[in-house]
Amino acid sequence: MRYSPSHKLETKEKLLQSSAVSAKKSGFSTIGVDGLMKAIGLSGGAFYSHFSSKDELFAAIVERELDQSLTRLGGQGGQDCARLERCLQHYLSMAHVEQPEAGCALPTLGSEIARSDIVVRQQAELWICRLQESWARILESDSLAWAILSQCVGALVVARMLATPDIQRTVLASSHDEIGRQIAGRQQATCK
Template sequence: MRYSANHKMETREKLLASSAVSAKTSGFSTVGVDGLMKAIGLSGGAFYSHFSSKDELFQAIVERELAHSLDRLSGNGVMDSAKLERCLKQYLSMNHVEHPEAGCALPVLGAEIARSDVQVREAAQTWICRLHDGWAKVLGSDSLAWAILSQCVGALVVARMLVTPEVQRDVLKSSHEEISRRLAERQSD
C-alpha cells in the first residue's frame, strides 16, 4: 500500500499531539511505546519509523509544548503590561488547573524534564529563557520575570495537588494578587 508524501509527517504529528496529551494528563513515563501508538491506531513497531527512542519523542514533545506555551504566554511576540496581566489571569485559573492537557507543559512535565538527559533539559531551557526574555522586556526586570514565571508554575503545581476547589482557588487568587501587587509597585517606580 502506497502512502501519500505527507503521511509520515501527518502520522508523526498525530503521535506528538496524542503523546503530549497523554504526558500532560498521566505523565510521560507511565505509558509505553505500544500504548502511545495504540492511541493513534498504529502498532508499536511503527513508532521507530518516526523516533529512534522514547527519549527522542519526549524531547520533541517538550520542544513542541513549550513552543505552544511561549506563543500563548508571550502574546505571539506582541506583549505589553495589559496583555501580560490577561495571560497571568488565564494561567492562574481553575480552567488551567482542571485541564492540564490543554495548558502549559511546565507544571505537569517539569519534574520529568528535570530527570531527563541534558538534551531535553537544554531544549526546555531554550524555550523557558525565550519566555523569560519576553516578560523581562515588558517588566523591565530580569529578576521579576523569573520570580513571576516561577510563582505561576509553582502556584499551578500546588493548586493541582490540592483536592478542594475552594483551596485551589485561594492558591491561585493569592498568587495572582501578589504578582499584581508586584507589577503595580513596578509601574509606580
C-alpha cells in the same frame, strides 16, 4: 497499501499531539510505546519509523509544548502589561488546573524534564529563558520576570495537588494578587 507522501508527516504530527496530551495528563514515563501508538490507531512497531527512541519523542514533545507556551504566554511583537495580565489570569485559572492536557507543559512535565538527559534540559532551558526574556522586556526587570514565572508554575502545581476546589481557587487567587502587587510596584515606571 500505498500511503500519500504526506502520510508519514501527518502520522508523526498525530503521534506528537496525542503523546503530548497523554504526557501532560498522566506523565510521560507512565506510558509505553505500544500505548502511545495505540492511542493513534497504530502498532507499536510503527513508532520507530518516526522516532529512534521514546527519549527522542519526549525531547520533541518538550520542544513543541514549550514553543506553544512561549507563543501563548510571551508571544511575539507588541507585548504590554495588559496582555501579560490577561495571560496570567488565564494561567492561574481553575480551567488550567482542571485541564492539564490543554495547558502549559512546565507544571506537568517539569519533574520529568528535570530527570531527563542534558539535551532535553538544555532545550527546556532555551524555551524557558525565551519566555522569561519576553516578560523581562515588558516588566523591565529580569528578577521580577523570573519570580513571576516561578510563582505561576509553582501555584499551578500546588493547586493541582489539592483536592478541594475552594482551596485550589484560594491558591490561584492569592498568587494572582501577589503577582499583581509585584507588577504594580514596577508599573508606574515601566507600563504606562
